[in-house]
Amino acid sequence: MGTAAEPAWTGLPPGLLRMRRLLLVVWLGLLTAAVGLLPGLFAGPVWALLALPPLALLLWGWVMLGRNWRSWRYAERADDLLISRGVLWREETVVPYGRMQLVEVTSGPVERHFGLASVQLHTAAAATDATIPGLEPAEAERLRDRLTALGEARSAGL
Amino acid sequence: MSTPAAEPAISRPHEAAERRLHPVTPLRRAWAPVTVVVGWAVHDPGQAQKQLTKLTATTLLAGLAALVLAAALYGFLTWWFTHFAVTETELRIRTGLLFRRTAHIRLDRLQAVDVTRPLLARIAGVAKLKLDVIGTAKKDELAYLGEAEARRLRAELLARAAGFAPATAHEVGEAPARTLLHVPxxxxxxxxxxxxxxxxxxxxxxxxxxxxxxxxxxxxxxxxxxxxxxxxxxxxxxxxxxxYDWTVGESPDGLRIDHGLLDRAHETVPPGRVQAVRIVEPLLWRRRGWVHVRLDVAGSSNSVLVPVAPREAAEAVIARVLPGVTVPSSLSRPPRRAGWCVPFWWRGHGLAVTDTVFAARRGLLRRSLSLVPHAKVQSVRLTRGPWERLLRVADIHVDTGANKTVTARLRDAEEAQALLYAQADRSRTGRRDARPDRWMAS
Structure with missing residues (x-):
């Protein structure tokens, strides 16, 4: 039974970081180009400096996404699942397998394109927010099957 | 659930007979259009007066009569098409004229049963029966039944939910209640x-x-x-x-709460359904030593256990509601440095963890102490904001099945980390000796 020993943490695969950074670069890159080029062409080259704030935002976002991605990790212990996340606001969630009501694997169109899926656990308490985003589909399915099997074995009601 | 062994139980030839609600029921709908008209007149008096002067008394009366008739017809039809039946494991409600709806409510998942008698219903000698199962809608209440029938049905539903043999469930009758507390x-x-x-x-x-x-x-x-x-x-x-006349009683089929001056309500919460209890102590009650106790039951709207009572009496009731739980008397405060995070109010926060219960207190003037039995904890969370991390403190959140979260704020970071894992372990082991869903079946 896991008690004092540090659990074996698993980080998220790099795919999620790649997807988020790409989205960031695409959107903010377009904005930077638009804000820099249009006033630069029509109002004078000095106005191209307007592109600096979105560019700064892009660089800052690049770093923050990396930090946020590194902060996500999860551990499957003998009887419960741990999820830890957050950089400034750290949050660590423990969900005993027996309390799981439903395990969900979701994947949006963009996520599917990058070959990613998220696993979400629901208990009878709506406040339980146990989501693991950006897993590889095979890992997501393995986790789902394992959690369901463990949940059935240790099932407990309300 | 498609095992062949389960099939005979489903398609049993001996089905309970379907019943209708009390024949007074259509009347309660007859008043709806009248109230709508009156509501409109009150809402917009100027316009209403202008319209009224245009009409003669006869057209007015005729219109009103037509409205009442239409409403009565609607009420009659809904009553005619609403049936309910009690089977061995379920309460079935079949309703709807155009849009059919059948609800099968599993009795072993029963969270609470309420019999309410509003003033007019009391005069007519009828009562409303409401079953709380997680996810039930407002329309799953049985309104109205004859008073004696409502009481008999409640006893039968509770007996079946408790797991009495189907044949005897009919004759078990009302379980005797023992009064625990009465509020003068x-x-x-x-x-x-x-x-x-x-x-x-x-x-x-x-x-x-x-x-x-x-x-x-x-x-x-x-x-x-x-x-x-x-x-x-x-x-x-x-x-x-x-x-008024708040009475908390105890019976083998659960906790009984009866109250009300004009509208009487009789609530029953079967054993083991209470997820959490909160003891609230307003500032001005403290000198008298009075407390107010609330309870959380999943899927139920009942929330007050004791409106007011001396502390000892309230704690005695809590000991009956959450078996084996004693209200911890001394709570540990957050470390002094937490004062930099929450000035003054940090003193109000407190935490005690016993073998059976997680107890967290908050509030400085109006104190409130929440108790969650370990067996009812669904998940545990630890959160730390930037300022809290600087002061090496953390918050522990305990989520219960009644969609409430109990938070112990500003604990020392290392203590909180240990507590997080320990609480998850306790929540798992606490469940082992919990009662089954059908609490009287051997």
Whole structure:
């Protein structure tokens, strides 16, 4: 039974970081180009400096996404699942397998394109927010099957 | 669930007979259009008067009669098409004229049963029966049944939910109740007078319209503002009426709560359904040693366990509601440095973890102590904001099945980390000796 020993943490695969950074670069890159080029062409080259704030935002976002991605990790212990996340606001969630009501694997169109899926656990308490985003589909399915099997074995009601 | 062994139980030839609701039921719908018309007239008096002068008395009466008739027909049809039946494991409600709806409510998942008798229903000798199962809608209540029938049905449903043999469930009858606590009306009145919720709206209802009158001299403004405020001011009187003759009792089929002056309500919470209990102690009650106790049951709207009682009496009730739980008397405060995070109020926070319960207190003036039995904990979370991390403190959140979260704030970071894992372990082991869903089946 896991008690004092540090659990074996698993980080998220790099795919999620790649997807988020790409989205960031695409959107903010377009904005930077638009804000820099249009006033630069029509109002004078000095106005191209307007592109600096979105560019700064892009660089800052690049770093923050990396930090946020590194902060996500999860551990499957003998009887419960741990999820830890957050950089400034750290949050660590423990969900005993027996309390799981439903395990969900979701994947949006963009996520599917990058070959990613998220696993979400629901208990009878709506406040339980146990989501693991950006897993590889095979890992997501393995986790789902394992959690369901463990949940059935240790099932407990309300 | 498609095992062949389960099939005979499903398609059993011996089905319970379907029944209809009490024949008074259609009448309750007959009043709806009248109230709508009256509501419209009150809402927009000028327009209503203009319309009224256009009509003659005969057309008015005829229109009203037609409305009432149509409503009565609607009420009759809904009554005619609503059936319910009690089977071995379920309560089935079949309803709807155009849009058919059949609800099968599993009795072993029963969270609470309420029999309520509003004033008019009491005069007519009928009662409303409501079953709380997680996810049930408002329309899954049985309104109305004859009073004796409602009581018999409640006893039968509880007996079946408890797991009595189907044949005997009919004859088990009402389980005898033992009174645990009765709130005298005097104490209730005094307790309401000692809360800010009584005096605040009353003062507002007196002061605001007066000030408005001197500022605007417009009668309409004063009325428009004063009427809702006066409504809010009478809320305490309403609370007195609902909490009048509050009796908490105990019976083999669960906790009984009976209350009400005009509208009587009889609530039953089967054993093991209470997710959490909260003891609230308003500032002005502290000298008298009175407390207010609330309870959380999943999927149920009942929330008050004891409106007011001396602390010892309330704790005795809690010991019956959550078996084996004693209210911890001493709680540990957050470390002193937490004062930099939450000035003054950090003293109000406290935590105690015993073998059976997780207890967290908050509030400095109006103290509230939440108790969650370990067996009812669904998940545990630890959160730390930037400022809290600087001070090496953390918050522990415990989520219960009644969609409530109990938070122990500002614990020492290392203590919190240990507590997080320990609480998850306790929540798992605490479940082992919990009661089964059918608490009387061997």
């Amino acid at each position: 009306p005097r104490m209730l009145a005094v307790s309401l007078l000692l809360t800010g919720a009584t005096w605040g709206p009353l003062a507002a209802a007196l002061v605001v319209p007066t000030v408005l009158w001197f500022v605007t001299h417009s009668l309409w403004t004063v009325f428009a503002v004063g009427v809702p405020l006066a409504g809010a001011a009478t809320r305490s009187a309403g609370r007195f009426a609902t909490s």
